[in-house]
Structure formats: C-alpha cells, structure tokens
Amino acid sequence: MTSRLSLHRRHLLAGSASALAAAGLGTWSSHAAAQAKPLPSYAAWKDANSVIVHSSSTIETRRSAFGTSVITPADQLYVRNNLPAPPASVLDNRDAWQVSIEGVRNPRTLTLGELKTMGLETVATVLQCSGNGRGFFPHKPSGTPWTVGAAGCVVWSGVPVRSVVEALGGVAGDTLVYMTGTGGEVLPEGVPVDSVLVERSVPLKAMGDALLAWEMNGAPLSLAHGGPVRLVVPGYNGVNNIKYVKRLAFTPTESTAKIMQHGYRMSPLGGKADPTQASVLEMNVKSWINSPHPESGTLKAGQMQIHGVAFSGTTPVTKVEVSVDGGKTWHAAHFVGPDLGRFAWRQFALHVKIPAGNYVMVSRATDAAGNVQPEHRLENQSGYSNNSWADHGVKVTVA
Structure with missing residues (x-):
C-alpha cells in the first residue's frame, strides 16, 4: 500500500545554507555539468545521453537516467x-x-x-x-x-x-x-x-x-x-x-x-595505504534518491513520487525511510517491484503531497543484520565506501 504524506510549511528548509551543507550537495552539480566527452570505442554502444564520460576508463550513469525498474540496462x-x-x-x-x-x-x-x-x-x-x-x-x-x-x-x-x-x-x-x-x-x-x-x-x-x-x-x-x-x-x-x-x-x-x-585500502586522511589497513571488500548498507534529482529544475507543487534504490552487500535491505527536511523527520517508504534476492537492490518510493518551498530530500536504509545507513561518511584518503545519507541527498525547489 502506497504511503502518503502531507507536508506543511514547518518542514520547509527555504534558504537553509546549513541544511544544504549538511546534506553534502555542493559538489554534485559541478560534476554533472562537466563538459561532455566522447565514448571510448570499446563502449561506443552506450547511451551517450544517460552517462557521463569522465575518461576512457571511467563512465558514470547519470542520476537522472536511473529509472524505476530493478535492472540497470547495459547501455x-x-x-x-x-x-x-x-x-x-x-x-x-x-x-x-x-x-x-x-x-x-x-x-x-x-x-x-x-x-x-x-x-x-x-x-x-x-x-x-x-x-x-x-x-x-x-x-x-x-x-x-x-x-x-x-x-x-x-x-x-x-x-x-x-x-x-x-x-x-x-x-x-x-x-x-x-x-x-x-x-x-x-x-x-x-x-x-x-x-x-x-x-x-x-x-x-x-x-x-x-x-x-x-x-x-x-x-x-x-x-x-x-x-x-x-x-x-x-x-x-x-x-x-x-x-x-x-x-x-x-x-x-x-x-x-x-x-x-596498497590499493583499495581504508587509509586515514593524509596517510599512505598499507596492508594493515582494512581492504575494500563487502559493500555497506546504502541508499539514495533518484527522483526528484538535481537536474529536475523547479517542480510543481502537489502530488509527487519520491523514489530511489537501496542495498547492502551480502545482507538484504529490510527498510527504507525518507526525509524531506534534511533528516529532521523520517517517513517509511515502501518497496517497489520484485525482490531479486539479497544481492540485488530494492527500488523504494514515497508518495507525497508537497507545497511550494525548498527541500532537502534524503533516504536511509536498514538491512536484515540491523545495520543502519549512517548520516556521516567514514573519512578516508581515497574516498572509498561513502554511504552517508546526508551526502547523497538532493536539493529540490517546488513552486
């Protein structure tokens, strides 16, 4: 059954610079706006409109390209x-x-x-x-x-x-x-x-x-x-x-x-990687919102579906919560689509009726082992394993 939430002005974060900073949203748009580069020949069959080509060996899916189906198309x-x-x-x-x-x-x-x-x-x-x-x-x-x-x-x-x-x-x-x-x-x-x-x-x-x-x-x-x-x-x-x-x-x-x-180690800030440090092995519990997304522009007030994905390494995700006020209050989302097993991600959604204002939307997942997605990232020199819900939030303007 679809959850429904009526939002009031007390939840709005209009002009809240501190909330945006807490959500780690300042870097997303600059990366997404990077100048387009051509697809390398071995991946020329990819959908150029759905990806960001960082280099010949690094190609990223655009946040706006993630749909509501469980499986990610190969292209x-x-x-x-x-x-x-x-x-x-x-x-x-x-x-x-x-x-x-x-x-x-x-x-x-x-x-x-x-x-x-x-x-x-x-x-x-x-x-x-x-x-x-x-x-x-x-x-x-x-x-x-x-x-x-x-x-x-x-x-x-x-x-x-x-x-x-x-x-x-x-x-x-x-x-x-x-x-x-x-x-x-x-x-x-x-x-x-x-x-x-x-x-x-x-x-x-x-x-x-x-x-x-x-x-x-x-x-x-x-x-x-x-x-x-x-x-x-x-x-x-x-x-x-x-x-x-x-x-x-x-x-x-x-x-x-x-x-x-020495590669893929959780090294402290300013430190050098060595074999005594934790290796990047199993994934941790994580989620993020795909829609609305930073490329949505100004949205129309009224009914809206907030949706995204959640997963947790070798343990299935059992719960996802969504907040529209930067994590001050949380609302239970529901899972969408088939459960393809403990290694697959789950699509989640929350139905909202939302008035005009500025919002910071974030999601927080919990897995079957009781691991809860944290607010803050684990700082490390190489930037690995970031599952901070604050970092992965989206800023949305509704008019």
Whole structure:
C-alpha cells in the first residue's frame, strides 16, 4: 500500500545554507555539468545521453537516467577499468578463452566452453565501484569524482565457482583461505608485473556465492564489462569482480599485487595505504534518491513520487525511510517491484503531497543484520565506501 504524506510549511528548509551543507550537495552539480566527452570505442554502444564520460576508463550513469525498474540496462551501466581493455578480438571465439584453476586437488586450465558444461546459475547483484560517492568528500581525493552513478543492478549467468571446485576435487587444504582472481588485461611492458596486475583476493567464504559469468542481462558479456568471462563476487565491491578473468586460485595469503596490498585500502586522511589497513571488500548498507534529482529544475507543487534504490552487500535491505527536511523527520517508504534476492537492490518510493518551498530530500536504509545507513561518511584518503545519507541527498525547489 502506497504511503502518503502531507507536508506543511514547518518542514520547509527555504534558504537553509546549513541544511544544504549538511546534506553534502555542493559538489554534485559541478560534476554533472562537466563538459561532455566522447565514448571510448570499446563502449561506443552506450547511451551517450544517460552517462557521463569522465575518461576512457571511467563512465558514470547519470542520476537522472536511473529509472524505476530493478535492472540497470547495459547501455546505461557505469564502466571502471584499472587497465585498458584487451583487444576486441578476444570475443571472436569466446568459448576458447581459458581460465586456470589453481589451489584445488586437480588443478586444470579450462576453456569457457568447458566451463559452460559444469553448471549454470543466475543471480542479480549490485555492481558498485568502491569509489562511488567519492565526489562528496570535501578533501577532493584523487580519482574519479563519482557521485551515485558508479553502480547498477544487473543479472549475471554463469557457472558457480563452487561447482567448478567440486568437479576438480575441492580446495586443496585448510590453509587456503583466500580466493584470488587475476585479470587478463594486456600488461604494459617495462614495469614490474605486480605493480599493475589486476589481481584481488577475497575470503574463501565468498566462493559459495561466486560465479564465473559469461552473460549479463540476457546477453553475452561485453568487452566493457569483462567479457568473455568475469569473476562475479556478489555483495563485494566492483574491484573484486575481476574482468577478463584468466586465473582463479585458492591461496594461503592475499595477492602480492599492488592493487591488493596498497590499493583499495581504508587509509586515514593524509596517510599512505598499507596492508594493515582494512581492504575494500563487502559493500555497506546504502541508499539514495533518484527522483526528484538535481537536474529536475523547479517542480510543481502537489502530488509527487519520491523514489530511489537501496542495498547492502551480502545482507538484504529490510527498510527504507525518507526525509524531506534534511533528516529532521523520517517517513517509511515502501518497496517497489520484485525482490531479486539479497544481492540485488530494492527500488523504494514515497508518495507525497508537497507545497511550494525548498527541500532537502534524503533516504536511509536498514538491512536484515540491523545495520543502519549512517548520516556521516567514514573519512578516508581515497574516498572509498561513502554511504552517508546526508551526502547523497538532493536539493529540490517546488513552486
């Protein structure tokens, strides 16, 4: 049943500079208004009107492009590559792509064609860059200033990693406590391999849900999103979902690659990353409003649907609340559309009748483990894992 809320003038935040600052809204419009850049050739099929091209390796979904359906269309989904994509010729014979499986009792190199005979599973997951929300950090971390658009919810099809491991005799020993995926990008010459190799390790428990996926949203996996085959680790940040995966190993220690040891670490402000700091692994509870959005312009007073998305890593979201006064008062939203499982996001909506004025609209999610989306971001040098509800708010003018 749709919630309905009648708003009165006491809820208005007209001209409230402090409320806008608290909501972290000052940086969004400057990023969205960045001059348009052409789509790179490997992603030329993307919908140029729905994305912001930051660089040849970073493409963000516009907040205004997120609709009310659960699944993000492939031509609107963000792109983040740590290295240039392999040549498109790797897709000419997809089934010939090889993945080395190591750290099992019967290690083998399997072609994608062979993997397709070993099992099949389909799962919907949120795919989110670790730096999504970086653009809201006041210290302006280096890296792409993502706002909300380095995320999407997609459907993967592939073979469960657990099925492959079982077929090869199981993990070869109790000391192998990490699952390590290695990407198949072409590495630049003249530099140490570990300094550029895309290789990430996640706890062994992630194997139970992981896929070697060759299909996304019902179509063969594109080069832009990791085709011919990608390691999908549901509930984990995007960097752990290895594109063009060529090696899957069960290891006693984390990868020695720089991207694992020093990259994607929760370093303190002004500090340098090191292996003792927390790694960016499972996603945290998060939500944001997609409509109204900062590109809406002045809205007409009266009936309105506020809607957005909410998710929480490996734990399902159970509740979303919406505030139109910058977090002073909260109202329960309702979920919209199908529940595609604990790794997918949920669309939420709140029906309001709203008079003229200026508003700061924010959302706050709670998951099944009792984790509540926080008001404030966790400050860190690289701008990772921002799930602050204040930062992700939207400023709306109603006339």
